[in-house]
Amino acid sequence: MEWAVVSGGIGPLLLAATADGLVGVVFHAGEEVRREAPGRIAARLGAEPVETATGRLAEPIRMLEAYFAGRLREFRLPLDWSLTSGFNRQVLRELASGVPYGTVVGYGELAARVGQPGAAQAVGAAMGANPLPVVVPCHRVVEADGGLGGFGGGLETKRRLLVLEGVLPEPLF
Known part of the structure; x- marks a missing residue:
């Protein structure tokens, strides 16, 4: 599971992705969230968290930046629904x-x-x-x-x- 923190129009967001797609978005990604959320998400997925802003997260980051700039109205991303049922x-x-x-x-x-x-x-x-x-x-x-x-x-x-x-x-x- 890859993760990264990006700034958005609503404060820092922690994004997490698997090979299947974007799996998590966490609000208010300050120090405590950065310390705890990647491990918590990875544990639920049975994966290891790896911090990166490339690979699986490049397109979600680009789309979120466009959304917050008012240039994107629909997210067309592969989503990993593993954390909900x-x-x-x-x-x-x-x-x-x-x-x-x-x-x-x-x-x-x-x-x-x-x-x-x-x-x-x-x-x-x-x-x-x-x-x-x-x-x-x-x-x-x-x-x-x-x-x-x-x-x-x-x-x-x-x-x-x-x-x-x-x-x-x-x-x-």
Whole structure:
């Protein structure tokens, strides 16, 4: 498993990739995250972590830079879904393919799309367990009344991503 830390429009992100594709994106990749996250991800995969910004990570890094610069609207990357399974994987795949840039979906609507209309809270849990945030855009999932809902990277990060995509207006100050 290769990993690297890149700067994004929302702070440093730790990226991890396997031979199958991008497997992890971790917010707020300061010193503690850099020390702990690669080993934790690698252990779940049964792999050894290797720090590098080339090879498997070159294209994800290029795409994230383009996304944060406003030049990319869709990530076309091989993804390794090894860190998720079952209902969570089903919901995340639907999110990745069915909620395009600049749009949002409600937790309940996303649950209905995967055939579980009463599972809005379970969708929320799936968003919280998303191993590939930004690339699998859990920031695009909001409450039915228009509230932001929760976000593993923090609500300010979610707000900034939605502003970047034009869903929310730029703050006045």
